[in-house]
Amino acid sequence: xxxxxxxxxxxxxxxxxxxxxxxxxxxxxxxxxxxxxxxxxxxxxxxxxxxxxxxxxxxxxxxxxxxxxxxxxxxxxxxxxxxxxxxxxxxxxxxxxxxxxxxxxxxxxxxxxxxxxxxxxxxxxxxxxxxxxxxxxxxxxxxxxxxxxxxxxxxxxxxxxxxxxxxxxxxxxxxxxxxxxxxxxxxxxxxxxxxxxxxxxxxxxxxxxxxxxxxxxxxxxxxxxxxxxxxxxxxxxxxxxxxxxxxxxxxxxxxxxxxxxxxxxxxxxxxxxxxxxxxxxxxxxxxxxxxxxxxxxxxxxxxxxxxxxxxxxxxxxxxxxxxxxxxxxxxxxxxxxxxxxxxxxxxxxxxxxxxxxxxxxx
Numbered sequence: 001x002x003x004x005x006x007x008x009x010x011x012x013x014x015x016x017x018x019x020x021x022x023x024x025x026x027x028x029x030x031x032x033x034x035x036x037x038x039x040x041x042x043x044x045x046x047x048x049x050x051x052x053x054x055x056x057x058x059x060x061x062x063x064x065x066x067x068x069x070x071x072x073x074x075x076x077x078x079x080x081x082x083x084x085x086x087x088x089x090x091x092x093x094x095x096x097x098x099x100x101x102x103x104x105x106x107x108x109x110x111x112x113x114x115x116x117x118x119x120x121x122x123x124x125x126x127x128x129x130x131x132x133x134x135x136x137x138x139x140x141x142x143x144x145x146x147x148x149x150x151x152x153x154x155x156x157x158x159x160x161x162x163x164x165x166x167x168x169x170x171x172x173x174x175x176x177x178x179x180x181x182x183x184x185x186x187x188x189x190x191x192x193x194x195x196x197x198x199x200x201x202x203x204x205x206x207x208x209x210x211x212x213x214x215x216x217x218x219x220x221x222x223x224x225x226x227x228x229x230x231x232x233x234x235x236x237x238x239x240x241x242x243x244x245x246x247x248x249x250x251x252x253x254x255x256x257x258x259x260x261x262x263x264x265x266x267x268x269x270x271x272x273x274x275x276x277x278x279x280x281x282x283x284x285x286x287x288x289x290x291x292x293x294x295x296x297x298x299x300x301x302x303x304x305x306x307x308x309x310x311x312x313x314x315x316x317x318x319x320x321x322x323x324x325x326x327x328x329x330x331x332x333x334x335x336x337x338x339x340x341x342x343x344x345x346x347x348x349x350x351x352x353x354x355x356x357x358x359x360x361x362x
Contacts (some may be wrong), residue, residue, distance in 0.1 A: 030052035038186040055247045064112060066121025071174070075165040079158025080140055084166045085111040087121040088174050099129040099348055102163065102168055102191030102196075106211075106328055107145035114186070118319050120337045122148040127341060136164050141269060146192035147186075148213075149224035160196045164203065182247075182344035184208035186275035186319055186328065187260060190249040191215075194249075194268065201245050206347040210252040211260045211317055214268035228261040249307040250343045252336050254270040254315025262311065269307040273299040285348065291321065292333045310339065 004302035043258020063070035068089040084264055092098065092246055101124070105114035124131045136144045140159075147155045171178045183204050186191035193290030197207035197217050217232035218224040226232070249272045253265030273280070278301040287293035293312050299307040312320055312333050320336040 001244060010212070026171045030095075031255065044214065045359050049079050052066065053237075064115035064121055065119055066115075067125040068121065070121075073166070073169055073173070074167060076160065077165060079155065079161050080137070081164050082137060082159075082162045082166070083111075083135045084170075085115070085122055085133040085135065086170050087110065087115065087133075089125045089128050089130075092175075097171075097175050097177040099177035099344070100132060100178075100182075101129055101344060102132045102134070102167060102181065102183040102193070104134060104146060104163070104183070104185030104193050105136070105144070106185070106187030107141075107143045109186075109189075110144060113327065114189075117322045117329040118186075118337050119323055120341075121260050123337050123341050129341070130170060130174055130176050132166060132176075133161065145188040148188055148191035148195050148215075149218040149220060149227075151219050156192075156195060157199065159192065160199050162197055163192070164200055167203070169305055171342075178203075180205060180348045182206040182208070182340075182347065185212060186210045187317065197249075198246055201247055204247045206248050206250070206344040208250045208343060209247075209253070210270055210319060210336055211254060211257055212251075212268070213260060213264045214271050216271075217264075217267065228260050230261045232267070246275060246341075248272075248305055249348055251307065252310045252312070252320055252339065254317065254320070254330075254333070255311055255313050256315055257317045259317035264312065265309055269297075269299055269309045273309040276301040276306045277295075280359075286334070288334060290332075291335075294334050296309065308343065 023169075064087075066087055066089075068087050071086045073084050073086065075084070077148060090287075101120070103114060103118065103120055105111065109117070111242065115133055116132070120131050136146050138144055140155075141147055147159055150156045167181060170176050181204055183193045183197055184207070185191070187210075190209035191214075193207055194209055195215050198206050201346070213224070214225050214237060218227040251265045251268050253262050255262050273279070278299040281298050281300055283295050283297040285293055285295050292312050294313075295311045297309045297311075298305050299309075315330055315333045318328050318333070320328040320330060320333030321338070322331060322333075322336070324331040
């Protein structure tokens, strides 16, 4: 075979190197493209998986609906530390003091979600009152429930004391009128609201329980579960403990509630009624527009309303008339926020009337 010249061999080698280099560059470009595509797809999957959490976090940075200031604070005591939020409507004048409504959220909620669900800040902006939202911490209850039932250990009373500290701070800082304070709550918040009102009755003009359990029917987590299903604790009341007077009560209860059954609403108003020798007057049925109908029963002692029971037929375990697409909220029910404020406002405008309590323990 003829021998190739050195120049020809060098030329061939140069061509092979050029081809090899071009192929290597093309291959690297393909690898880079595939890597970017794979990383992009992975990033999109991660981003999509994080989107709900990011949306929730972003939503929490925005104040709930209502024209006013959304302020934060905290209290500390033997029961630990609890944060709270205060809604303060715009335009408070120097020297002006506004009525205060305390709102206690239920299990699985916090101050922000409860305010968004109930839209109480919208009512407060229109009617000009302060709203205080104490907040349970998961450190003290994994489900963010108020420990209203834990009276044996004293935890329930310690939490009640912290709520009262928050009330005092709100009245001092924002400024609230300490003579016009009412308290309301949903589920475990309703039960805690009733407990606080019976522990500090002179501090409140009204109490509103929405889907809650009356004081004294549970003393532990197990007995609380029984009470929720209409089986109160068989433990007898301690006759050595005297509970002071109670402010007027409104109970809002869904008859389709499978979490806190409707018998608890009856038990709560009966507690208040028996303590004041009050009698039920004829119930009335009310329906506004296309909302669920409700049956309203007042319990009166002489001419004063001791308790009001509002039963909403199709309502489950949810804030009646709350914002749509919010947890524990049913927009089809009558507006519980407006009812709660109207009930409280009537007590603010009335002479101070407390009802002597004959029940001897909680």
